[in-house]
Amino acid sequence: MDPELLVGTLSNVLISSAMFTLAALGFAFIFNMMGILNLAHGAIYMIGGYVTYQFAAVFSLNPWAAILISAVVFALFGIFLEKYFFRPFIDNFDFAVVACVAISVILQQAVNIMVGTKIMSIPSLAEGIFRAGLVSVSYERITIFVIGGILTGIVLWFVWKTKMGQQMQAVTQNREAAALQGINVNRVYAIACAIGSGLAAVAGSLMGAFTNLNPFMGDAMLLKVIMLVILAGAGSIGGVVIGGVVLGAMNAVLPVFLSGEVAEVIYVAVIVVLLLFRPQGLFGHEFTMK
Amino acid sequence: MSDNQLSKDTIGGRNLVKPSVYGGVVIILAVLPLFMKSPYWIHVFILTFIYIVVTVSFRAIAISGQFHLAHAAFMGVGAYLAGMASKWFGWPPWLTIPLAALATAGIGMLIGYPFARLRALYFALGSLFFGLTIVNIIIAAKDWTGGWPGLTGIKPLISGASKIHYYYFFLGLTSLCLAALYRFEFSRIGINLKAIAQSYMVASSVGINEAFYRILALGVGCFFAGLAGATYAHYYLLLSWTSFNLAATLWIVMYLIIGGKDHFAGPIIGTAILIMVPEFARELKEYVPFISAAMLLIVIFIMPKGLAGLPQLIKSRFLERREEPRPQVRASSMLSERKPE
Numbered sequence: 001m002d003p004e005l006l007v008g009t010l011s012n013v014l015i016s017s018a019m020f021t022l023a024a025l026g027f028a029f030i031f032n033m034m035g036i037l038n039l040a041h042g043a044i045y046m047i048g049g050y051v052t053y054q055f056a057a058v059f060s061l062n063p064w065a066a067i068l069i070s071a072v073v074f075a076l077f078g079i080f081l082e083k084y085f086f087r088p089f090i091d092n093f094d095f096a097v098v099a100c101v102a103i104s105v106i107l108q109q110a111v112n113i114m115v116g117t118k119i120m121s122i123p124s125l126a127e128g129i130f131r132a133g134l135v136s137v138s139y140e141r142i143t144i145f146v147i148g149g150i151l152t153g154i155v156l157w158f159v160w161k162t163k164m165g166q167q168m169q170a171v172t173q174n175r176e177a178a179a180l181q182g183i184n185v186n187r188v189y190a191i192a193c194a195i196g197s198g199l200a201a202v203a204g205s206l207m208g209a210f211t212n213l214n215p216f217m218g219d220a221m222l223l224k225v226i227m228l229v230i231l232a233g234a235g236s237i238g239g240v241v242i243g244g245v246v247l248g249a250m251n252a253v254l255p256v257f258l259s260g261e262v263a264e265v266i267y268v269a270v271i272v273v274l275l276l277f278r279p280q281g282l283f284g285h286e287f288t289m290k
Numbered sequence: 291m292s293d294n295q296l297s298k299d300t301i302g303g304r305n306l307v308k309p310s311v312y313g314g315v316v317i318i319l320a321v322l323p324l325f326m327k328s329p330y331w332i333h334v335f336i337l338t339f340i341y342i343v344v345t346v347s348f349r350a351i352a353i354s355g356q357f358h359l360a361h362a363a364f365m366g367v368g369a370y371l372a373g374m375a376s377k378w379f380g381w382p383p384w385l386t387i388p389l390a391a392l393a394t395a396g397i398g399m400l401i402g403y404p405f406a407r408l409r410a411l412y413f414a415l416g417s418l419f420f421g422l423t424i425v426n427i428i429i430a431a432k433d434w435t436g437g438w439p440g441l442t443g444i445k446p447l448i449s450g451a452s453k454i455h456y457y458y459f460f461l462g463l464t465s466l467c468l469a470a471l472y473r474f475e476f477s478r479i480g481i482n483l484k485a486i487a488q489s490y491m492v493a494s495s496v497g498i499n500e501a502f503y504r505i506l507a508l509g510v511g512c513f514f515a516g517l518a519g520a521t522y523a524h525y526y527l528l529l530s531w532t533s534f535n536l537a538a539t540l541w542i543v544m545y546l547i548i549g550g551k552d553h554f555a556g557p558i559i560g561t562a563i564l565i566m567v568p569e570f571a572r573e574l575k576e577y578v579p580f581i582s583a584a585m586l587l588i589v590i591f592i593m594p595k596g597l598a599g600l601p602q603l604i605k606s607r608f609l610e611r612r613e614e615p616r617p618q619v620r621a622s623s624m625l626s627e628r629k630p631e
């Protein structure tokens with residue numbers, strides 16, 4: 001294998017892992033705590049990218065400021081979703097699915113009407129190419145990977161070390177017992193949804209800067225995110241990061257050897273087999289419907 | 291499924307209201323083409339008939355507590371098997387349709403065997419990814435299935451027939467399938483399935499073989515999904531994998547929940563409403579998905595039992611005066627597993 005391909009693949013692995021992890025953390029929070037399969041997560045990821053585009057390209061703001069604005073907007077949107085769409089259906093899987101599908105249809109169609117299928121891309125976050133000997137990697141890739149890594153690290157620190165994060169873990173383990181200990185469960189949900197939606201918007205923006213935006217990019221990411229959460233297992237946040245690396249490696253390495261379609265078959269088949277033999281995922285515990 | 295309804299529907303075979311309503315609807319649909327000349331609307335009705343079979347068969351699986359998120363993919367299995375047999379081997383439709391339906395049922399049961407160990411959410415996720423596997427295989431095997439652009443060159447079901455002929459064919463087929471599925475649900479097997487959905491532990495303890503009945507429900511549901519898919523292939527003559535992907539399955543779930551999953555009529559009403567109402571508003575073009583989404587939100591927030599539960603809801607809200615606080619109408623989840631107390 002020539003070094004060019006090797007470095008290219010390696011940087012793809014790193015970027016896919018960072019993006020998948022970033023997008024999946026929010027989904028994992030909501031899934032672990034509320035038992036809701038948030039099918040609107042992909043739409044939030046997609047529309048987050050478009051909002052960043054709006055601020056960065058149309059209002060010609062600094063791209064970093066645009067990403068920050070998008071993250072804040074969608075964090076607020078996450079709180080709104082939690083209050084009016086997730087909390088009423090917390091014990092009702094099917095109605096939660098219906099609510100999420102309705103929201104995702106509305107968001108996707110709104111973007112579709114407003115921008116259509118024009119190909120657009122967020123202004124580049126970093127220019128230039130890093131060269132060392134034979135290998136060369138663009139600074140943009142490095143920046144995206146570093147941002148993804150830093151944000152993941154902050155979230156892990158938040159979940160493991162802060163008081164709020166420990167409350168989140170407690171709610172994940174047992175909702176009623178956590179409430180009995182005086183934890184404000186609804187506030188924990190709201191914060192988890194805010195962080196999750198904000199991270200999804202950041203991931204969408206970074207992906208939109210790296211490749212380009214289209215109204216259906218959320219669907220593909222949503223499937224990857226669900227796979228990742230199954231791979232990690234319910235209740236495990238550290239597992240999401242490791243699962244992200246595994247899935248990112250599969251995503252970047254398989255197409256080198258196989259055609260894209262066959263690689264897609266292999267992914268999902270791996271997930272089905274994993275579910276059959278280890279439904280609790282690689283790191284989690286079995287999830288019980290309350 | 292509330293207790294009194296279970297007993298009313300299973301024992302009260304003398305009740306003539308329901309059969310007369312169903313019969314009246316079929317008669318109205320049978321004379322409808324005399325007044326409705328637009329071929330486009332005939333086409334919409336035919337699609338509605340096909341999807342009614344798919345949604346009701348989805349419910350036949352759902353009553354056993356299995357959230358089968360690969361249902362559209364299984365419809366696709368039936369459609370592609372019939373289409374490929376027709377295109378590559380030149381088999382006539384009267385042969386491909388039953389064979390495709392049986393093969394789909396077989397695949398469903400084969401998959402049901404390992405999946406019988408998964409319950410509730412895990413079954414839902416497992417079937418979701420199995421459905422994706424099917425769709426990805428359809429895309430990958432492009433020499434056989436046509437891949438991305440889709441499969442063409444399927445023989446028509448009735449050669450040289452107009453839409454009206456198809457209309458009556460599908461009206462008859464749908465009525466037959468619904469009668470069969472109704473018998474299935476209110477038979478001994480259906481009651482066992484509902485028992486498993488309520489509590490698999492209690493059901494097992496009274497001697498119901500959980501795995502057997504769940505696999506049976508999958509087989510029956512997939513048979514009708516495959517049948518609908520195969521007839522769809524021979525009617526539409528163009529198959530695309532986009533009709534069978536996750537979004538398609540989710541729309542089947544929407545049809546069921548809009549209509550109300552606790553009633554046999556629920557999926558029928560839900561499918562008809564969600565397919566027809568956007569067609570009435572098709573001048574609005576791209577705003578049509580907003581109408582569908584608005585209907586979904588209205589139902590889940592206002593009518594927890596769906597449209598089929600609306601009479602019951604109105605009765606309990608307005609017509610019955612009672613002293614004691616009225617019982618709250620709450621929807622139970624398809625996945626809720628009640629733990630033994």
